[in-house]
Every structure is written in structure tokens, then in C-alpha cells.
Amino acid sequence: MKKILVPVDFSKHSEYALEVAASIAKKQSAEIVAIHMMGLSEAVLTRDESKEIFEAMYYMKLAEKRFIDFLDKDYLEGIKVTDAVHNYKIFSELNDLARDFGADLIVMGSHGSSGLKEVFVGSNTEKVVRTSEIPVLVIKHRAENFNPQLGIFACDFLESSIGPYKRAQKLFDTLGLNMQMLYVNLAGDFRSTREIEKRILNFLKSAGETHPIETLNAVIQYNEYSVEAGIFGYSQVSNSDLIALPTQGRQGLAHFFSGSIGEDVVNHSDLPVMTFKV
Template identity: 60%
Template sequence: MKKILVPVDFSEYSEYALEAAASIAKSQNAEIIALHMMGLSEAVINKNESKEVYEAMYYLKLAQKRFEEFLDKDYLTNVNVTDTVYNYKNFNEINDVAKEHGADLIVMGSHGTSGLTEVFVGSNTEKVVRTSEIPVLVIKGNPKQFLLENVVFACDFEKESIRAYQKAMKLFKGFDTNVYLLHVNLPNERFRSTSEIEEKVREFLYQADLGNLDALDNVVYVADYSVEDGVFSYSNKINADAIALATHGRKGLAHFFFGSVGEDLANHSDIPVLTFRI
């Protein structure tokens, strides 16, 4: 891993993301790119009138000054940090910024939601998770020393998830992470017998790992009333450092595997959530 992109709005949540990114950067000898998006209207940017020009310059200088204060953190000592300001207003465009800078990971802070009936639709974090072709790490609270020693990768073990699985395993290999591959069996139309699940998982790993079935030793089977409950329960049981998921990148509430599970987990989990685009 060489570069980590951290979108910054100067809130405490983006500081949580920055601190987590700093821990990762130190362990991987990576560079942090701190990104602030001003969101000025095209009218302000394109007009030649002095008032609009001065307004744009004012906001740019303000962002630069706030960066100086925001990046003055002890945990950034010995970390190579580059700050950059874009005028994008749409957070969907962060994917383009990440690719432009060659970022390997996006780290974002999010306050999420507290109640299971609430939905974090339309948030900046949700937009980035939905559109990013690059893995996105969502940090919900103060990470202190962020680690990726034990990670739960929740998977449906469908063929369309193979690419996301391969991306995840490649990233985790660089961290020497213990990865627990989790399948949640539900008491509904998705219910399968133990032998059916085991055969499905075996076929998935045989194809994903090119015939190598060593990962079978890391597969965990859990039965619960919802995927979210099963993932939470097992992740808390092993004190996981993060939950990893595959995402479809679709619009609306059905853009994650198993419906809105990815969104629910990213919003309601205090454990960091790492998403990989299918």
C-alpha cells in the first residue's frame, strides 16, 4: 500500500479517519492524501467579476489555513501527508480523485445512525462507499491505535463476490491479518442445509483461490435471524478490529449484498467497516 486518501471536512469524524489512516500509513510506510472539497458553485468559479474571484480565493485560503491547524497532530509525526483542495460538490467524484492520485484505500469518518429504523441514505460516506472502485474504510469513533489483526469478512459466497473477495485478501495479506470468512445462515428462503452451504463455500474458494482450499480452515458458519445480527454477534465475540463486506455499488437501498446489509453495518456498527466493490 502506497497511498491513502482521507476526505476531510475538518469535523471530529474526519479527524478519527485521519488518525486511523496515520496508523495504517506507519505500518505500511504509506503516504496520506488529505482531501477537502470546497463545493463552490460554478457561478463563483467561472465568473470574471472581481467579487466572485475574491470569494473563491478567500475560501481557498481559508481551507489552506484550516488544513495547517487540522494536520498539526502528534500522531502524524513521521507520516508523509499531502493536503489538496478540490471544488467538487458531489462526493461521488471522490472515486475519480482517488484514481487520479493512485490511492489504494479511502478512509472516511462517519457518525452513522443510532437506531435500527434510521437509514443513512444520501450521506457523503454512503455516496463514496456506493461509488468507489477502491476499498473504503469507514471509521465511526476515535480509533486510538487502529489495527487490522483480526477481521471478519462477511460473504454470501456467490460467484459475483469473487472479485471483491480477491481484492480483500490481497489487501489483508499486506497487513498479515487473520481473516475469518463468515457465512450467516437465515431461517427464511435463503436457508440451506449444512452440506449445501459447505459445498457452495468450497466451490467459491476453489474458484477464487485458483484451486487452493487452505482458506476453508478460516470459514465460520453462524445461524441468526438477520445477516446484520449474525455479523455483529460474531465480530463482537472475537473482538474483531474491522468488518469487511462486498458491495454492489447500486443506487438506492439495494446496493449492497443481501439488500441493505452493508449500509446497515456501515451505519450502525461501532466497529470499523471496510467495503470492497464487486
């Protein structure tokens, strides 16, 4: 891993993301690119009137100045940090910036508190998750000395999830994370153990697993009424440190997380969430 991109809005939640990125960067000898995305209107940037031009310049300079204080952190010592201020028309342009900078991972904070669906849907975080071609790690709370050991990879084991699974494997290995694969068997769409095992085995063979039977035996099957409840239920009983899952492009997590969410379960989940685009 060479570069980690951290979107910054100067809030405490982007500080949480920056601190996690610093922990990862130190272990990986990686650089951090901190980016502030400004939403100045096209009119402000193109008008000839001096007032609008100076207004745009003022906000750009203000952001650059705020970076000086924001990046004055002890935990960044010894890490190469590049800061940048960019204007955007749509927030999904962050994916293009990540590609231009050669980033391997995006780490960003989210202030949602009423469940993953509300954390992501309609927010800038959701826009990034939907459009990012590189993995996104979402941090909800401060994680000092970030050092996860066990991560759940929740999967439907359909062919479309092979790509995200392989990318997750690679990133988990890079971060020294043990992967626990999880299949949630829904009450409303129940499948027998034999049916599930056949699907998973075909998936693993298609993914090129060297020992598909051994890997199959390590996959957890968890029965629940919704995918969301299954993921969070198992994350609690397994003491997992992180949840990883594939996302369906423009439909994002709202597509993956369909159905009702046990609000009490989701509200109390402090786990970071890592996403991989299908």
C-alpha cells in the same frame, strides 16, 4: 501500500480517520493525501462578477489555512502528508482523485450513530463507498494506535464476490490482519449445511484457493434472521476488530444490508468497516 487518501471536512470524525490513516502509514511506510472537497456551485466559479469570484477564492484560501492547524498533529510526525483542496460537482469524483493520486486505500470518518444503514445511506460516505474502486475504511470512533488483529469478511459466496474477496485477502495480508470468513444463513432463505458448503467450495475453487477444503472448514456459518444481525452478532462473540464486506456498486450498502437491522446491536458496534466494490 504507498498512499492513503483521507477526505477531510475538519470535523472530529475526519480527525479519527486521519489518526487511523497515520497508524497504517507508519507501519506501511506510506504517504497520506488529505483532501477537502468543496461544494461550490458552478455558478460561483463561472460568473464574471467580482463578488462571486472573490467568494470562491475566499473559501479556497480558508480551507488551505484550516489545513495548517488540522494537520498539526504529533501522530503525523515522520509521515509525508500532502493536502489538497478540490471543488466537486458530485462527491463520487473522489474516486477519480484517488486514482489520480495513486491511492491504495481511502480512510474516512462517519458520524452516524443509529446503525450502519443510516451511517452510510444518503451521506457522502455512502457516495464514496458506492463509487470507489479502491477499498474504503470507515471509522466511526477514535481508534488510538489502530492495530486490528482479526477481521470478518462477510460474504454471500456468489461469483460476483470473488473479486472483492481476492482484494480483501491482499489488503488483509498487507495489514497483517487475520481473515475470518462468514456466511449468514437466513431463517427466511434457509439452506442446509450441505448446500452452503457446496456453494462455498465452488466459490473457493473459482477464486483459485490452493487448499479449498481447508479454507472451507474455516468458514463460519451463522444463523440469523437478517444479514446485518448475523454480521454484528458474530463480530461480538468473536471479538473481531474490523468488518469487511463487498458492496454492489451504485446500490451500495443499502443493497447488501437489506431487511431490518437490530438497532441495539448496530448502535453499539464500534468496529471499523472496510468495503470492497463488486
